[in-house]
Amino acid sequence: MGNPSPYLLEVRELKKHYTSKSGLLTRKKPVVKAVDGISLNIRKGEILGLVGESGCGKSTLGRSILRLIEPTSGNIVFEGQDILAYGKEEKRMMRKELQIIFQDSGAALNPRMTVGEIIGAPLDIYGLAQGEAKERRINELLELVGLNKDYVNRFPHEFSGGQKQRIGIARALAVEPKLIVCDEPVSALDVSVRAQVLNLMKELKEKLGLTYLFISHDLSVVHHLCDRVAVMYLGKIVEITDRNELYGNPLHPYTKALLSAIPNPNPEISRERIVLEGDVPSPSNPPAGCSFHTRCPYRMDKCSVEVPILLQTQGNHSVSCHLYNDEH
Numbered sequence: 037m038g039n040p041s042p043y044l045l046e047v048r049e050l051k052k053h054y055t056s057k058s059g060l061l062t063r064k065k066p067v068v069k070a071v072d073g074i075s076l077n078i079r080k081g082e083i084l085g086l087v088g089e090s091g092c093g094k095s096t097l098g099r100s101i102l103r104l105i106e107p108t109s110g111n112i113v114f115e116g117q118d119i120l121a122y123g124k125e126e127k128r129m130m131r132k133e134l135q136i137i138f139q140d141s142g143a144a145l146n147p148r149m150t151v152g153e154i155i156g157a158p159l160d161i162y163g164l165a166q167g168e169a170k171e172r173r174i175n176e177l178l179e180l181v182g183l184n185k186d187y188v189n190r191f192p193h194e195f196s197g198g199q200k201q202r203i204g205i206a207r208a209l210a211v212e213p214k215l216i217v218c219d220e221p222v223s224a225l226d227v228s229v230r231a232q233v234l235n236l237m238k239e240l241k242e243k244l245g246l247t248y249l250f251i252s253h254d255l256s257v258v259h260h261l262c263d264r265v266a267v268m269y270l271g272k273i274v275e276i277t278d279r280n281e282l283y284g285n286p287l288h289p290y291t292k293a294l295l296s297a298i299p300n301p302n303p304e305i306s307r308e309r310i311v312l313e314g315d316v317p318s319p320s321n322p323p324a325g326c327s328f329h330t331r332c333p334y335r336m337d338k339c340s341v342e343v344p345i346l347l348q349t350q351g352n353h354s355v356s357c358h359l360y361n362d363e364h
C-alpha cells in the first residue's frame with residue numbers, strides 16, 4: 037500500500053526526557069525535558085530548518101528522529117510507517133533511508149580508515165556493492181561531493197575541515213538515503229568554506245531528490261538554505277513557517293529577538309534590537325506557563341500560568357504565544 041500522506045516525515049508529540057544519573061542517590065531524579073512535545077512535518081524534497089539557542093534540544097530532536105536516541109514518547113512516521121514500532125532489523129534497514137551529518141566531521145571519521153574504506157563501509161553493511169562495482173561507486177561518491185578520486189587511499193588527517201565534511205556527506209549518501217538530518221554541518225568550518233559546503237548540499241538535494249532537516253543556531257545560514265523554518269525554545273517549537281514569512285514577519289517575541297541579533301546587511305531597513313533578559317532556564321526545571329515568559333519583553337499575567345498552544349495564524353504560519361492566541 038502506498039503512503040497517502042503528503043509528508044515524508046511526521047513527528048507527533050515527541051518527547052525525550054533524560055533522567056540524570058546524578059539523581060540516583062536523591063529521592064527524586066532530575067528529569068531534563070530536552071524535547072517536550074514536538075510536532076512537525078517535512079515534505080519530500082523540502083529543507084526544514086531548526087533553529088534555537090544552544091541547549092534548546094535541537095540535536096536531541098534530530099537524533100531521536102533517527103532513533104540514535106530512543107524517544108520517551110510520541111510518534112515518528114516515515115513514509116507512512118511508525119518507525120518507533122520497528123524491531124532491530126527494521127530499524128537497521130530504516131537507517132539506510134535516514135542518515136545524519138554531524139558538525140564535527142573530523143571526529144566522526146575513523147582516523148585509521150582510508151577515505152575509500154570510510155565511504156565503502158555502509159556499502160558493505162547493506163550489501164550494496166562489492167569488488168569493482170564498490171570501487172566504481174566510491175569513485176562516483178567522491179566525485180559527487182567534489183573530491184578527487186585519487187584521494188581514495190588517504191586518511192582523514194590529510195584533509196581540511198571542509199574536505200572532511202565532504203567525506204562525511206559522501207558516507208551519508210552511499211546508502212542513497214531519502215532524509216538527512218544535518219546537525220550544524222557547517223558550524224565548525226571557516227567562514228570561507230561554509231558557503232561552498234552549503235552550496236554543495238543544496239546541489240545534492242536537487243540532484244538526488246533529498247530531504248533535509250537542517251539544524252543550526254545560525255539564522256543567516258538557515259535563511260540561505262531552508263524552505264521552512266521551525267524555531268525551538270526549551271524543548272518546544274514556538275514558531276514554524278515558510279522561510280520568507282519567518283524573516284519578513286516574525287510573530288513570536290523569541291524569533292523577533294533572534295532575528296534582531298543578526299547583522300543587518302541593508303542599512304535602509306532599521307530593525308529594533310531586542311535584548312533578552314536573563315539566561316535560558318534549565319530544561320530540568322522549566323518555568324510554568326509559557327516557557328519563554330521569564331525572558332519575554334511582552335509578557336502578560338497569564339503567560340506565567342497558561343501554556344500557549346501552537347496555533348496556525350494564517351496560511352502556513354504557526355506560533356505559540358498568548359499575544360496571538362488571544363487574537364484568534
Ligand SMILES: Nc1ncnc2c1ncn2[C@@H]1O[C@H](COP(=O)(O)OP(=O)(O)OP(=O)(O)O)[C@@H](O)[C@H]1O
Nearest residue numbers: 054056068070089090091092093094095096097319
Ligand atoms: N545524555 C544526556 N543526558 C542528560 N541531559 C542531556 C543529555 N544530552 C543532552 N542533554 C541536555 O538536553 C538539553 C538539550 O541538549 P541538546 O544537545 O539537544 O541541545 P542543542 O539545542 O542541540 O544544543 P547545542 O546547539 O549546544 O548542541 C541540554 O540541557 C543538554 O544538557
